[in-house]
Amino acid sequence: MHLVVCIKQVPDSAQIRVHPVTNTIMRQGVPTIINPYDLFALEQALRLRDEFGGKVTVMTMGPPMASDSLRRALGAGADAAVLLTDRFFAGSDTLATSFALSQAIRKIGESEPVDMVFCGKQTIDGDTAQVGPGIATRLGLQQLTYVAKVCEVDRQTRTITVERRAEGGVQVLRTTLPCLITMLEGTAPLRRGSLADMLRAARAEITTWSAKDAGIQDVTNCGLRGSPTVVKRVFAPQARAEKAAQIAVAGRSPDEIAEEVLGLILDRSPGLEDELHRRSAVA
Amino acid sequence: MKKELPERFRNHRHVWVVVELERGEVHPVSWELLGEGRKLADRLGVELAGVVMGPPTEATRRAAGEAFCYGADLVYLAEHPVLAQYRTEAYARALTDICESYKPEILLLGATTLGRDLAGAVATTLLTGLTADCTELAVDQDGSLAATRPTFGGSLLCTIYTLNFRPQMATVRPRVFALPPRVEKPVGRIVLHTVQFAEEDIVTKVLDFVPDALTAKSQLAYADVVVAGGMGLQQQENFQLVKQLAATLGAEYGGSRPLVQKGWIPADRQIGQTGKTIRPRVYIAAGISGAIQHRVGVEGADLIVAINTDPNAPIYDFAHVGIVADAVQILPALTRAFTRRLSFNRLVG
Ligand SMILES: Cc1cc2nc3c(=O)[nH]c(=O)nc-3n(C[C@H](O)[C@H](O)[C@H](O)COP(=O)(O)OP(=O)(O)OC[C@H]3O[C@@H](n4cnc5c(N)ncnc54)[C@H](O)[C@@H]3O)c2cc1C
Ligand SMILES: Cc1cc2nc3c(=O)[nH]c(=O)nc-3n(C[C@H](O)[C@H](O)[C@H](O)COP(=O)(O)OP(=O)(O)OC[C@H]3O[C@@H](n4cnc5c(N)ncnc54)[C@H](O)[C@@H]3O)c2cc1C
Numbered sequence: 001m002h003l004v005v006c007i008k009q010v011p012d013s014a015q016i017r018v019h020p021v022t023n024t025i026m027r028q029g030v031p032t033i034i035n036p037y038d039l040f041a042l043e044q045a046l047r048l049r050d051e052f053g054g055k056v057t058v059m060t061m062g063p064p065m066a067s068d069s070l071r072r073a074l075g076a077g078a079d080a081a082v083l084l085t086d087r088f089f090a091g092s093d094t095l096a097t098s099f100a101l102s103q104a105i106r107k108i109g110e111s112e113p114v115d116m117v118f119c120g121k122q123t124i125d126g127d128t129a130q131v132g133p134g135i136a137t138r139l140g141l142q143q144l145t146y147v148a149k150v151c152e153v154d155r156q157t158r159t160i161t162v163e164r165r166a167e168g169g170v171q172v173l174r175t176t177l178p179c180l181i182t183m184l185e186g187t188a189p190l191r192r193g194s195l196a197d198m199l200r201a202a203r204a205e206i207t208t209w210s211a212k213d214a215g216i217q218d219v220t221n222c223g224l225r226g227s228p229t230v231v232k233r234v235f236a237p238q239a240r241a242e243k244a245a246q247i248a249v250a251g252r253s254p255d256e257i258a259e260e261v262l263g264l265i266l267d268r269s270p271g272l273e274d275e276l277h278r279r280s281a282v283a
Numbered sequence: 284m285k286k287e288l289p290e291r292f293r294n295h296r297h298v299w300v301v302v303e304l305e306r307g308e309v310h311p312v313s314w315e316l317l318g319e320g321r322k323l324a325d326r327l328g329v330e331l332a333g334v335v336m337g338p339p340t341e342a343t344r345r346a347a348g349e350a351f352c353y354g355a356d357l358v359y360l361a362e363h364p365v366l367a368q369y370r371t372e373a374y375a376r377a378l379t380d381i382c383e384s385y386k387p388e389i390l391l392l393g394a395t396t397l398g399r400d401l402a403g404a405v406a407t408t409l410l411t412g413l414t415a416d417c418t419e420l421a422v423d424q425d426g427s428l429a430a431t432r433p434t435f436g437g438s439l440l441c442t443i444y445t446l447n448f449r450p451q452m453a454t455v456r457p458r459v460f461a462l463p464p465r466v467e468k469p470v471g472r473i474v475l476h477t478v479q480f481a482e483e484d485i486v487t488k489v490l491d492f493v494p495d496a497l498t499a500k501s502q503l504a505y506a507d508v509v510v511a512g513g514m515g516l517q518q519q520e521n522f523q524l525v526k527q528l529a530a531t532l533g534a535e536y537g538g539s540r541p542l543v544q545k546g547w548i549p550a551d552r553q554i555g556q557t558g559k560t561i562r563p564r565v566y567i568a569a570g571i572s573g574a575i576q577h578r579v580g581v582e583g584a585d586l587i588v589a590i591n592t593d594p595n596a597p598i599y600d601f602a603h604v605g606i607v608a609d610a611v612q613i614l615p616a617l618t619r620a621f622t623r624r625l626s627f628n629r630l631v632g
Contacts, residue, residue, distance in 0.1 A: 013435060094415075098407060124557075125435065128415035133371070133403025142486055143371040145400045161490065166369065167305055167395050172491035173370075186550065228412030228448040234434070234441045237575075244589060244598075244605035257606060258616035261588065262624060264604055268586050269564050273624075275507070279533035280625040 001054035001155070003045040004105055005078070005118045006135070007038040009062050009069040010125045034069045037120030039190040041183040044150060045118045046077050046191065052155060054115075055079045057108055061089055061100050067206050074201035076193040082108060086210040091224035094126070098134025099221045104214040105139060116160075117180040121146060129182070136180035144173060145182045286425040288449065295449035298324040299359075299387040301378065302333045302350055303397055305369060306492070307342035311462060311505065312393030314353040316455060318463030319420055320391055321354040326422040329388065330356040336377050338367040351468045358471070359385065363478035368489045369397050373480070375404040381476050382409060387450045389428050391420075394454035406452050412445030413452040418459050418579070428453065433556065438575050458504045458562040458583060503552060508534035509563045509584075511554055512542065513577075515570020515591060515610055519547050524614035525569060531621045537561070539571050555580035567617075569610035573598025590614070 011030045034042075045056045058073040060066045061084040070081035084104050092100065105114060117136075122129035129145070136143035146165040151172070153160045164171045165184055193201070211219050220226060247260055266273045288295075300320045303310040317333060324331040333350035337343035339362040347358045361377045378401065382390065390405075392398035394416045406413035418440070419431035428451040431442045445451040503509060510532065512525040522542070529536035537552040537559065554561055556576040562583035569590045571577060578601055581587065589602035590610040599605045606613055 094403075094413065095407065095410065126415075128403075128413075129399045130403040130406070130413055130415060133400060134407045136371075137375070137404045137407035143400070143404060144487075145371075146396050165396055166492070167303075167310060167397060169492050169494040171368070171489055172493070173487055174490050175487040228410070228445050229414060230412075230444045230446055232429070232442050232444050234439055236438075237433075237440055237579075243600060244587075244602040246594075246599075246605045246607060249606065249608045254608070254612040254616035255619065257608060257613060258620040261604065261606060261613075261617060262620045265565055265586065265588065268603075272508075272564060276532060276621070276625060280531075 001048060001052045001115045002109075002112050003048060003054065003056045003116050003118060004108060004114050005038070005042045005045045005056060005058045005073070006101055006120075006131070007042065007058055007060050007069055007073060008035045008120075008123050008125075009033070009060060009066040010035045010123055013124050032065075032068070034072060035120050035123045035125075037122060037124075037183065037185055039120075040185055040187045041118040041120050041181070042073055042076065042078065043188045043190045044181070044183055045116070047188070048116070048150070048153065049079075052153065055112065057082060059084065059101070059104060059108070061085070061092070061097060061104075064208075067208075070206050071201050071204065074193075074204050075198045076190055077197045080207070081204065082207045082209060084209050084214060086212075086222075088211045088216075088219040088222045091227060092222065093227035093229040094128050094130035094134055095228055096222055096224075096226035098131050098138055099226060100211070100214065100216065101131065102135045102138035103216050104209060105135065107209075107213075107215045113178075115177045117141060117178075119180065119182045121182050121184050132180060132182040139178075139180070142175040142177075142179040144175065144179055146184050147181050148184045148187065150181070286427055286446075289447060292447075292449040295386040295388045297329045297332055297385075297387055298327065298389045299332045299334055299391065299450070300355070301390070301392045301398065301401070302335045302346055302358075303393050303395060304335060304337045304343065304346050305397065307340065309346050309349065310393055310395060310397075310457070312395060312398075312455070312457040314349075314465075315457070315460040315462055316391045316393065317350065317353040317355055319455070319460045320389075321463065323389060323420060323422055323428070324356075327388070327426060332356065332387070333358045334361075334378065334381060335359070336361045336366050336374060338362065338364050347473060348470045349465075351471045352465045353463055354466075356471065357474060359474050359476055361476040361478055365478060365480065365482050365485060368492065369401075370485060370487050370489065371400055371404055372487060373485050374401050375408065376480060377476070377478055378405050379408050380479065382450060384476070385474070390450040390452045392452075392454050394456040398454050402452060402454050409450070411448040411450060411452060412443075413454070414443040414445070415454050417453045417455050420453060420455070427451070433579055456560050458560045461562070461583075503535045503537050503554065503559045503561055506535035506561065507563050508532050508565045508567075509537055509554070509561050510534050510567045510569070511537040511539070511571060512569050512610070513539040513571030514541050515572075517570075517611070519545070521611050522547050524611065524618070528567070528614050528618045528621070531618050531625070534563075534565075539574075539577055568598060568602070569614055571598055572596050573601065
C-alpha cells in the first residue's frame with residue numbers, strides 16, 4: 001500500500017510576536033515545527049503501512065529549510081520524502097497550494113500508484129482546512145475529512161471504513177480507495193522512531209522537486225499568480241475604549257463582593273432574572 | 284464604481300447562503316449568515332438567496348420556508364434521496380451545479396465540519412477564492428467582498444479579497460454573527476433544482492450516524508450564560524466551583540485551552556480561537572488571563588465578568604466588570620448569592 005502524507009512546516013505560533021509599530025509578524029528566530037495536526041496523519045499512515053506493508057511518502061511544499069520537517073518524519077519511520085520548492089510557489093493561497101500538491105502526488109503516483117493521501121485537519125498558521133478538500137477534488141479522490149478513527153481497510157475489495165466527526169455526532173463512512181483523509185487531533189500521537197530510522201533519516205536523500213520536476217507545465221496556476229485570494233490589509237484588532245469597571249474588594253468579604261456582582265449582572269441583563277427563576281423552578 | 288470583471292463573470296449576481304440541514308435540523312449558523320447576507324445584499328442592491336439541499340421530506344420544505352423568515356428573497360431547493368445524509372461528493376456536485384446554473388456573486392457557508400468540507404471542494408471545482416473563518420464581512424466601494432479573518436491566533440486581522448473570480452466564497456464560524464430576528468413570512472419564490480445523479484453514482488456510503496449523547500455534548504456556542512475557568516484555579520478540584528456556579532445558573536461551563544491540555548475538561552468545552560466561539564448574555568471568566576486566542580472567542584458576549592488576582596491581567600482590557608480577588612473564594616460566594624436570590628424569589632413568586 002502506498003500512502004502519501006502531506007505535512008506543512010509552520011512557525012511555532014506560541015512564540016510568534018507581532019511588531020508593535022509595523023504590525024508585521026516577527027518571524028526571526030521563531031522556531032518552526034511540523035504542523036501539530038499532521039503528526040496524527042503521519043502516525044495513522046505509518047500504522048497502516050505496518051499492518052499492510054508498503055510505503056509511506058511524506059511531502060511538503062515550502063522553502064528549502066522545510067526539509068527539516070521531512071527529515072523528522074523520516075526519523076519517525078517514513079520511507080521516502082519529497083520537498084516541493086520553487087520560487088513560483090511563493091505566495092500560494094489554498095487553491096494554488098492544492099494545485100501544486102496534487103500535481104506532485106500525481107507525479108509520485110507515476111512510479112508507484114497512491115492508495116491514500118493523508119493530511120492534517122488544518123494548520124495552525126493558515127488554519128483554513130481547505131487544502132485537503134482541494135487536493136481530493138483535483139485528483140478525484142474520495143474525500144474523508146475530520147476522521148477520528150480508521151476502523152477497517154479491506155485490501156480485497158479496496159474499501160475503507162472510518163468514523164468522521166460531524167455536527168452533533170459521528171458518521172461512519174465506507175468508501176473505496178484511492179481516498180484522501182484529513183485526520184483529527186487526539187488520535188494516536190506520533191511514535192518515536194527507532195534508532196535505525198533516526199540514523200537513516202540523518203543520511204537520507206530528500207527528493208527535491210521544482211515546479212517543472214513535479215510535472216507542472218503552466219506555472220500561472222502556482223503561487224501568487226495562481227491564487228484567486230488577495231490579502232489586502234493586515235491590521236491589529238481594535239482595543240476596547242474603556243477598561244473593566246473594578247468592583248471594590250479591599251476589606252470586604254467574598255459574600256459582600258458576590259452580592260454586589262450579582263446585582264450588577266442582573267441590572268445589566270434585563271429579563272435575565274426571570275429567566276434564571278424560570279429555570280431554577282423547572283430544575 | 285462597480286469593479287470591471289472578466290467577461291465570463293459579468294452575469295454573476297446575488298448573495299447566497301448555504302442552509303446547512305442535517306437530519307432534518309438546520310444549523311443556526313445558517314440563519315446567522317442570512318442575517319449578515321441580508322446586509323450585504325442590500326448594500327449591493329441584489330437579492331439574497333438560501334440554498335437548501337436535502338431529501339424530499341417535510342423537514343427540507345420547512346427549512347426552505349424558514350429561510351424566508353430569516354431574510355431570504357428566494358430559495359434554491361435541491362431535493363433528492365441521495366442528499367439524505369451529508370456526503371461530500373453528493374453535496375458538492377449539487378451545489379456546484381446550482382452555482383453554475385444560477386451564478387452567485389457571493390457564496391457563504393458556516394465554518395462547521397460540513398461547511399468547511401463542502402466549501403473546500405466546491406471552491407476548487409469552481410476555481411475560485413475561499414476565505415476561511417471570517418469574523419467580518421463587508422462590501423467595498425467597488426462592490427467587492429471584503430472578508431476579514433484573524434491571523435496568527437488572533438493577534439492580527441487580515442482582509443482578504445477574491446478580486447477576479449466569482450463567486451467570492453467565505454466561511455464563518457457559528458456565533459460570530461448575531462441571530463437575526465425571525466419574522467413570520469409566507470413561503471416566497473422557490474427555484475427547484477433537479478439533481479442529475481443517483482445513489483449509484485456516489486461512491487461513499489453512510490453506514491451509521493452515532494449522535495453525541497445529549498448530556499455529554501456541550502451547548503456552549505448557544506448558551507446564554509457561560510461560566511469558565513482557567514489556570515488561575517490552580518488545581519483540578521477547584522474546577523468543581525465553576526461547575527457548581529454554572530449548575531446554579533442553569534449555565535454551560537467551559538475553560539481555557541491549558542485546561543483541555545491538562546485533561547481537566549473535555550476538548551469540546553474549550554473556549555477561544557481553536558475552541559468554541561461563544562456569544563452569551565453573561566460570561567463569567569475565573570482565573571483566565573485573557574490571551575488573545577481566548578479573547579477572540581468571547582468578545583461577542585454582552586457582559587463579561589472577570590475574576591483575576593492580577594489587576595494588570597489582559598482580560599481587564601475587554602471585560603466589563605472586574606474583580607481583583609481569589610477566584611477560589613469568589614466563585615462559591617457567587618453560587619451562594621445566586622442560590623439565595625433564586626430561592627428567595629421562588630418563595631415570593
Ligand atoms: C494568516 C493566514 C491566513 C490565510 N487565509 C487564507 C484564506 O482565507 N484563504 C486561502 O485560500 N488562503 C489563505 N491563506 C494561505 C494559506 O494558508 C496557504 O495557501 C497555505 O499554503 C495552505 O493553507 P493552510 O495553511 O490553511 O492549510 P490547511 O488547509 O489548514 O491545511 C490542511 C492540511 O493540508 C496539508 N498542507 C497544507 N499546506 C501544505 C504544504 N505547504 N505542504 C504540504 N502539505 C500541506 C497539511 O496536511 C495540512 O494539515 C492564509 C495564510 C495565512 C498565513
Ligand atoms: C495557536 C494557539 C491557539 C490557542 N487557542 C486557544 C483557545 O482557543 N482558547 C484559549 O483559552 N487559549 C488558547 N491558546 C492559549 C492561550 O495563548 C493562553 O495560553 C491561554 O488562554 C491561557 O490560559 P489561562 O488564562 O487559563 O492561563 P494563564 O495565562 O496561566 O492565566 C492564569 C490567570 O489566572 C490568574 N490567577 C492566578 N491565581 C488566581 C486566583 N487564585 N484567582 C484568580 N485568578 C488567578 C493569573 O493572574 C493569570 O492571569 C492558544 C494558543 C495558541 C498558540
